[in-house]
Amino acid sequence: MEQNTENLSDEEVVQKVRSFDQELYAVIVDRYQGKLLRYALSLIKDEQQSLDVVQESFIKAFVNLQGFDTKKKFSSWIYRIVHNEAMNIIKKYHKETPLLDGIDFPSDENIEDDFTKQEITDAVKKCLREIPLLYSEPLELRYVEEKSYEEISDILHIPLGTVAIRISRAKKVMKRVCQKN
Amino acid sequence: MSEELKSVTRNVMERIHHEKITMRPRIYFIFGSVLTFIGLTASILTSVFLFSLLRFSLRSHGPMGAYRWEQLVSNFPWWALFVALFGLILGIWLLRRYEFSYKMNFRVIALGFILAIIATGFVLDMTGLSDVLSRQGPMKGIMRPSSSDDMFRPGSSFGGFYNK
Numbered sequence: 405m406e407q408n409t410e411n412l413s414d415e416e417v418v419q420k421v422r423s424f425d426q427e428l429y430a431v432i433v434d435r436y437q438g439k440l441l442r443y444a445l446s447l448i449k450d451e452q453q454s455l456d457v458v459q460e461s462f463i464k465a466f467v468n469l470q471g472f473d474t475k476k477k478f479s480s481w482i483y484r485i486v487h488n489e490a491m492n493i494i495k496k497y498h499k500e501t502p503l504l505d506g507i508d509f510p511s512d513e514n515i516e517d518d519f520t521k522q523e524i525t526d527a528v529k530k531c532l533r534e535i536p537l538l539y540s541e542p543l544e545l546r547y548v549e550e551k552s553y554e555e556i557s558d559i560l561h562i563p564l565g566t567v568a569i570r571i572s573r574a575k576k577v578m579k580r581v582c583q584k585n
Numbered sequence: 586m587s588e589e590l591k592s593v594t595r596n597v598m599e600r601i602h603h604e605k606i607t608m609r610p611r612i613y614f615i616f617g618s619v620l621t622f623i624g625l626t627a628s629i630l631t632s633v634f635l636f637s638l639l640r641f642s643l644r645s646h647g648p649m650g651a652y653r654w655e656q657l658v659s660n661f662p663w664w665a666l667f668v669a670l671f672g673l674i675l676g677i678w679l680l681r682r683y684e685f686s687y688k689m690n691f692r693v694i695a696l697g698f699i700l701a702i703i704a705t706g707f708v709l710d711m712t713g714l715s716d717v718l719s720r721q722g723p724m725k726g727i728m729r730p731s732s733s734d735d736m737f738r739p740g741s742s743f744g745g746f747y748n749k
Contacts, residue, residue, distance in 0.1 A: 422608065430598050437593040455593070462597045463606060471614040 414478035422469055429469075433462050436479075439549060440486050446532065446544045447490040457493060461486045480558035483545075487559055494537075531582040539574035546571055632702045 409417055409431045421428045437458065444454035444461075465472075465485050472481055528547060532540045545551045545559060556567045600606060 430594050433594040433597050459593060459596055463600060467609055469608050470611045
């Protein structure tokens with residue numbers, strides 16, 4: 405299934421799912437599960453709840469797939485759904501989420517192919533867990549999920565300028581936190 | 586955890602099959618958009634109407650402002666205000682429900698909405714449409730002065746007296 409669709413963009417796969425083959429939705433889930441679990445975990449910091457959030461998000465996305473505008477980026481759309489679901493969980497439990505030790509999700513992307521980069525990434529992830537969500541989320545999206553400013557703006561529903569400001573402030577906050585560590 | 590990760594696809598697809606989860610039809614979203622449009626349009630029109638009426642009434646009162654204000658409050662079609670509020674709330678609710686994952690800053694939308702109402706109300710008032718509405722159409726009944734007001738009108742016995 406993946407072989408036939410690997411050259412297709414997300415939006416093209418979604419179009420096929422909507423038109424004639426719902427089974428192809430598995431391709432979308434395969435493509436995004438790792439990234440979305442990592443993202444959900446960065447927000448909720450609870451493995452089981454992150455899994456639930458991601459699964460619920462996939463179901464919600466499937467139900468509303470006809471409402472997705474294929475001229476827009478599917479990735480921003482699905483990230484937004486996960487963001488909404490995660491925020492619901494955070495509000496529901498009214499809690500400061502606990503810190504994690506050594507938990508990570510495998511990713512299909514081989515973006516960390518050198519040790520220094522891996523080391524920096526690990527340090528960044530550690531510091532990210534210690535700064536407020538307001539700042540950690542845009543940083544996570546920018547440097548861990550490698551989203552553009554425009555995509556972050558779409559996912560968080562904030563203007564581009566606000567994205568830039570939050571990332572800039574987040575770097576300063578993070579610098580202080582990392583230096584303490 | 587990696588085992589659970591692998592099972593996400595299986596779990597999602599199984600739920601879709603076993604719980605018979607289906608995609609909402611396209612018409613559902615079209616209907617939602619139409620409802621949103623109707624709700625917002627109705628609330629804008631109603632709000633503009635009310636704002637224009639209010640401003641017109643206050644402006645035309647002159648020194649009897651307090652008395653006229655009481656009269657306006659007693660004659661005011663409050664149901665229309667509730668319709669406007671209901672339309673606004675329904676419109677935003679629908680927008681959130683149907684476009685839940687697209688970027689929309691609802692604070693900006695609400696602020697823009699209010700500013701648009703005020704601006705349109707001023708324009709309607711300045712162009713004299715309020716006066717036209719007050720003499721004909723649905724506004725006629727609302728804006729018709731009571732018999733006690735007639736005496737202050739130029740040409741009436743009282744008004745005529747003051748005009749002399």
